Amino acid sequence: MDTIGFERHDHRHCIATALQTVEETCDVQGLQLTPVRRRVLEILLARHRAMGAYDVLDVLREEGRGSQPPVAYRALDFLVANGFAHRIERLNAFVACAAPGERHAPCFLICRNCSAVAETPGRRASEALRASAGELGFQVERVAIEAEGLCPACVDTPR
Amino acid sequence: MDTIGFERHDHRHCIATALQTVEETCDVQGLQLTPVRRRVLEILLARHRAMGAYDVLDVLREEGRGSQPPVAYRALDFLVANGFAHRIERLNAFVACAAPGERHAPCFLICRNCSAVAETPGRRASEALRASAGELGFQVERVAIEAEGLCPACVDTPR
DNA sequence: TTTCATATGTTATATCATAACGTCTCCGTC
DNA sequence: GACGGAGACGTTATGATATAACATATGAAA
Numbered sequence: 573m574d575t576i577g578f579e580r581h582d583h584r585h586c587i588a589t590a591l592q593t594v595e596e597t598c599d600v601q602g603l604q605l606t607p608v609r610r611r612v613l614e615i616l617l618a619r620h621r622a623m624g625a626y627d628v629l630d631v632l633r634e635e636g637r638g639s640q641p642p643v644a645y646r647a648l649d650f651l652v653a654n655g656f657a658h659r660i661e662r663l664n665a666f667v668a669c670a671a672p673g674e675r676h677a678p679c680f681l682i683c684r685n686c687s688a689v690a691e692t693p694g695r696r697a698s699e700a701l702r703a704s705a706g707e708l709g710f711q712v713e714r715v716a717i718e719a720e721g722l723c724p725a726c727v728d729t730p731r
Numbered sequence: 732m733d734t735i736g737f738e739r740h741d742h743r744h745c746i747a748t749a750l751q752t753v754e755e756t757c758d759v760q761g762l763q764l765t766p767v768r769r770r771v772l773e774i775l776l777a778r779h780r781a782m783g784a785y786d787v788l789d790v791l792r793e794e795g796r797g798s799q800p801p802v803a804y805r806a807l808d809f810l811v812a813n814g815f816a817h818r819i820e821r822l823n824a825f826v827a828c829a830a831p832g833e834r835h836a837p838c839f840l841i842c843r844n845c846s847a848v849a850e851t852p853g854r855r856a857s858e859a860l861r862a863s864a865g866e867l868g869f870q871v872e873r874v875a876i877e878a879e880g881l882c883p884a885c886v887d888t889p890r
Numbered sequence: 891t892t893t894c895a896t897a898t899g900t901t902a903t904a905t906c907a908t909a910a911c912g913t914c915t916c917c918g919t920c
Numbered sequence: 921g922a923c924g925g926a927g928a929c930g931t932t933a934t935g936a937t938a939t940a941a942c943a944t945a946t947g948a949a950a
Contacts, residue, residue, distance in 0.1 A: 578867060606897070625937070640900055645938065661820035662875060664906095664937060679860055681869045692863050700855035701838055701878055708737060708851060709883035710840045716821060718875045719860055724868035765928065784906070799931055804907065809928095823906060823937095 578681075578690050578723050587617045593673045594656050603654060608637060612647040613668060616657055622665035622682075622689045660689060662718045667691065677715045683723035690723070737840075737849050737882050746776045752832045753815050762813060767796060771806040772827060775816055781824035781841075781848045819848060821877045826850065836874045842882035849882070 594613060598605040605613075615631050616623060629644040637643070648666050651657035656672045659665070660680055670678070670691040679694035694717050705712045753772060757764040764772075774790050775782060788803040796802070807825050810816035815831045818824070819839055829837070829850040838853035857874050864871045 578869070604897080608898075638899060641938070642940095643899070646898080661877070679863060681864055681867065681871075683869075684872070690867065690869065692867060694860070694863070696859035696863070697856040697876070700859050701853070701876060704838060704851050704853070704855070705840055705878055705880070708840065708849065709886065710737070710842075710849070710878070711881045711886050712840075712878045713843070713880040714878070716875070716877045716879075717856070717860060718820070719864055719869070719871045719873070720875075721864070721872040722870045727868065727870050763928075767929075797930060800907065801909090802930070805929080 578688065578725070583620065587614070590617055590668060590670075590672055597654075597656075597673050601654075603650075608632070608643065609647045609650050611635070611637065612644065613651055613656060616651075616666060616668035620668070621687070622660050622663050622667045624663075624665050628666070658691070660718060661716050662720065663687075663689075677717070679717040679719065681723070682718060682720045683726050684720050685722055685726035688723050688725075737847065737884070742779065746773070749776055749827060749829075749831055756813075756815075756832050760813075762809075767791070767802065768806045768809050770794070770796065771803065772810055772815060775810075775825060775827035779827070780846065781819050781822050781826045783822075783824050787825070817850070819877060820875050821879065822846075822848075836876070838876040838878065840882070841877060841879045842885050843879050844881055844885035847882050847884075 591610075591614065595605060597603070611632070612628055615628055625641065625644045625648055628648065629639070629641060632644060633639040648657065648659075651668075652659050652666070655669060655675070657666050657668050658678060658680070660667060660682065662680075662682060667680075667689055677694045677698035678691045679697055681690045681692060683689070694715070697717050698715050701715055701717070702712050750769075750773065754764060756762070770791070771787055774787055784800065784803045784807055787807065788798070788800060791803060792798040807816065807818075810827075811818050811825070814828060814834070816825050816827050817837060817839070819826060819841065821839075821841060826839075826848055836853045836857035837850045838856055840849045840851060842848070853874070853876050856876050860874055860876075861871050
């Protein structure tokens with residue numbers, strides 16, 4: 573698993589791959605990747621950055637697929653619950669998962685200048701957290717690890 | 732620095748100590764711990780759990796100290812900016828810092844059953860995160876590490 | 891065919907947050 | 921003492937995010 577956040581890449585390809593992985597996962601696990609859910613995933617993948625629920629909703633609305641908040645939130649909830657997308661707490665926003673299908677506790681790197689978001693493997697940080705929690709008798713179920721700062725591009729040319 | 736989240740402790744004492752530390756820090760750094768700011772800190776300390784801005788505002792309102800959201804948000808912003816309180820992104824809520832005065836990157840353990848929040852040292856997790864970020868050329872400024880799960884009490888008696 | 895579970899669509903409203911502007915107070919300067 | 925600036929506060933208004941509740945639809949199970 574690699575980050576795809578701050579580097580050029582074959583975007584068309586990564587969308588297709590992610591979508592296919594999600595389709596297969598849903599198939600295997602008996603999850604319903606309905607038209608709305610699939611479309612919301614496509615929207616997140618296409619933008620390849622964090623989007624608010626209302627941004628997603630705007631796109632759905634233009635396409636005549638329902639125009640009320642619950643439509644977007646429900647699709648996003650489905651994607652997040654099954655690991656196909658992540659919620660960025662710091663931004664109240666959502667991104668498509670960079671590595672759907674793999675169990676992982678991602679970290680997010682959020683650029684405060686350009687708002688780019690990169691997903692990076694959080695194994696070490698998440699294990700450290702689990703260890704601390706374990707000492708206190710706390711049973712960890714979900715972890716959110718988010719860093720705010722400057723991405724490589726904005727470090728070089730701030731503002 | 733120790734967590735104070737899930738254990739019995741001398742609450743009266745911890746409030747007084749924290750308040751005194753904050754007063755001294757403000758004094759040294761030339762920060763204005765105004766009546767509203769001080770009162771908001773006291774409110775957070777007294778509850779000793781995560782509170783929404785509007786919960787804080789309700790208390791201020793009862794006391795006739797201003798009844799509009801910006802009053803609470805501004806005081807909370809001051810406390811967070813100076814490390815006297817923390818914002819829990821997952822909950823859109825605030826807690827008094829368990830170790831004001833010390834530079835630290837805390838982790839929060841949030842019980843999904845009883846909503847208790849414990850602050851625990853996040854040094855290892857935060858260092859792991861910085862290391863991952865550094866490899867990507869990302870310059871970390873702030874870190875939020877939050878775990879959701881069951882606290883010791885709720886593990887034993889869920890629901 | 892009925893029943894049930896699941897998903898969708900819609901209305902209404904709850905919750906969280908901030909922009910903008912006027913006022914007050916303190917402090918330093920003239 | 922008058923003036924001017926900085927910072928905090930109070931208020932109005934509004935923006936942004938999120939969900940409760942209920943009606944409708946659809947497909948699978950009994």
